[in-house]
Amino acid sequence: MxxxxxxxxxxxxxxxxxxxxxxxxxxxxxxxxxxxxxxxxxxxxxxxxxxxxxxxxxxxxxxxxxxxxxxVPPAKLVLVGAVHISQELAPIARRLGYDVTVVDPRTAFATEDRFPDVRLIAEWPDEVLPEIGVDRWTAFCALTHDPKVDDPGLIHAIRKECFYIGALGSRKTHARRVERLTAEGITEAQLARIHAPIGLAIGSQSPAEIAVAIMAQITGTLRLGSDSAKAA
Structure with a gap:
């Protein structure tokens, strides 16, 4: 060479x-x-x-x-929200080779006992995400249901052009989210990149099943493109 x-x-x-x-x-x-x-x-x-x-x-x-x-760079997965779904999703992603980081300022949830062997940051997303190196090879999931935590993370992920962006919540919840993000200057095309409700529509009920649906959608987006991995 x-x-x-x-x-x-x-x-x-x-x-x-x-x-x-x-x-x-x-x-x-x-x-x-x-x-x-x-x-x-x-x-x-x-x-x-x-x-x-x-x-x-x-x-x-x-x-x-x-x-x-x-x-290709090693893929990253950033989970905003140290919730039950994140507990199930993190080990699945790690088995698939993702570098996983969980971010949640709520110290009652963000504990090492709940997230062993995972990078855990108990800080506000808007303060810490620039240091993590979110980029084109990052999958980002907003999972807290709390706009104060989720929205700044979503805005950062959109602006950094993460290959996958997903957010937990119903269509009604997402409609309100769209209004808030639009007010922050996020465009219609950028909003369309958010997978919400998050995960493939496979009838998931438990946190473990939801985690499987999310990881499948992330994989489809990475391997096939965003249009191939939309929820029904």
């Missing part, structure tokens, strides 16, 4: 951006496809699919041939 390609690859990884290294297996020639260049590239659908899958593989002849080494 040429040093200039290696330097650029390392810079993209350090910035938590996906990158694809394509090697011509016949000649050894290599080219780098950065995440931000995919839309205007020669094969945007292919490169987007590779990044979504997050797996390296040989390319078929009709795909241009060679080998695609796909490097």
């Amino acid at each position: 040429k040093l200039d390609i290696l330097a650029e690859l390392n810079a993209e990884r350090a910035a938590r951006r996906a990158v694809i290294l394509i090697t011509d297996t016949a000649t050894g020639d290599q080219k780098l496809i950065r995440e931000e260049d995919i839309e205007g590239s020669d094969r945007p659908d292919l490169y987007d699919a590779l990044v979504r899958a997050g797996r390296s593989r040989p390319l078929k002849e009709e795909e241009g041939g060679g080998f695609a080494n796909v490097l």
Whole structure:
């Protein structure tokens, strides 16, 4: 690998951006496809699919041939609300390789006994989220039902373009949420990115079932795109 390609690859990884290294297996020639260049590239659908899958593989002849080494940042999951659903959701996400953080200023809920082996921050979301590094490779869930806690977190997640944004509550609750966020300058297009009610519509009843529905929706959004993982 040429040093200039290696330097650029390392810079993209350090910035938590996906990158694809394509090697011509016949000649050894290599080219780098950065995440931000995919839309205007020669094969945007292919490169987007590779990044979504997050797996390296040989390319078929009709795909241009060679080998695609796909490097994506480790996904993060930020849960605002140290609630029962979060207790079930955190270990599922960790098994799937997510770096999980739970944020809740309510110290009665945010305890290590309830969330062992998970990064737990008992602070207000608007104060601590900028330090966590919320980004394009972060899934964000607002789960407290308390606008004072959830809304600032949702606004931050929207502005940081998290790949998944979900919020607990009924459609009536979400309608009121939309009014509040609109007043804060959030656009209609940005509001449309919020999955609310959160999770796939599978008839979930218990916190564990709701956690499964949420994690399935997060996975669908990451692998297939937001339109493929909307609740019914």
